[in-house]
Amino acid sequence: MSRRRFARSLGVLFAAAIAVAVPTHAAADTAPAGVPVDQLRAELAGSPDLVDALDRLVDAARTPTILEPPPRNIPQPFMSPAPSVGPGCGGGFTPFAMTSGWAHPGPHANPDIGFGEMKVYVQPTIPVQPAAADLKFVWMNMENFRAGVATLDDRIGGVPQLSTTIAPGPGPVMAALFGSVQYVNGAFCQVVYTMGGFFV
Template sequence: MHNGIVARTAATAAALGISAALTFTTPAAAAPEPTPGEAALIALTEQTAGDPAARPGVDALRSYHDIVAASEISDVSLYAPFVYAAPTFGCGSNGVITTTFAAGTSNGPSSNLHGVPGTLTFHATPRHSGIPQASGIVVAWININNGRAGLDTLSDVTEFGTPSLSRTVNSGPGTVLASMWGTITYPGALCVMTPTVGLFTVPDAPAAAPVPVPDAAVPPPAPAPAPQSAPAAPGQPAPAP
């Protein structure tokens, strides 16, 4: 009886030892590498960690990225507006709440003769009359193909020095997701734009046409003969050589 208990105890201990050894010696599965889009979002999150005002815009971009990734969207037209006009508070003549339209233009030979291929220009158009005095509009963007990311203010100005509410970013070619939000100052009004999101395809520069190579089998054309002087008329001196 005693020997049987000892045998069963030893067997149980051996089984537990084998199980523990397998538990500690089996390597844990490695976490999958983040996609370029996920890596770009991580970079933006770290960049805005100390900026509470940027958190809603980055959170909106992250949610939109998850929707796009789940839908496997990979291409849109070269010019696309943001998904919806952003509700805007504090300005407008039709009530307390108005909207701001946002858009992005993919620059390149096929869409903008003056743009640099591989760049993207963002625009904002509030529904408020007057000339803006200052721009606090911010765009957060990620390129889900090359991992580039940015947090940029629409700080370009017109030829008169007033805010144009636009900004060109060097996103590189690929699919770009973006969110836009912020403030626009007008004389006597401050527009507060809530986040909107959009998706854009940025083309690359077209491949240069190959330089034609002359065919070695075709001989070069013979040089043209030098012009000859006409003979002098009778009674006239001959021309000097």
């Protein structure tokens, strides 16, 4: 399929995704990652922030959008950086910054990600080592109508990397990012919700 036809089809797909029945699979071991959207919503009932993020993705999926798929195997940024607030978040006494995030679809050798996988990562807002992080990534695959939640919890030598690898399966993926990052110098960032559209 040409890139132009794919882009047109994507707009229709985004608009119709929620109205289409979730496909069934012959065996559990062949099912793609994630769970049906309604099932995930029920599982997240005790986490209103995560439910709200999922519902925003569902609402966005009802709006037709024509997107041109980017080349494969390159980092794809979120649609906009996330406003971030907190003591020292922007450096010194500055309590405000914009947090940038990307998703890198596979297959790729560095980072080591396979087909149908994507590495999600966030850039620190200050040149200081993170001490702790609680960044959530809520995703929904618009081709297989499955969704999931991941925490950016990669660590190297105990140091938070503000990243994780997920396997939403191939296709267009809509996702939301929010949470918090604390740095070793005491700076703290509350990362406000932002949304992205990616091609895996």
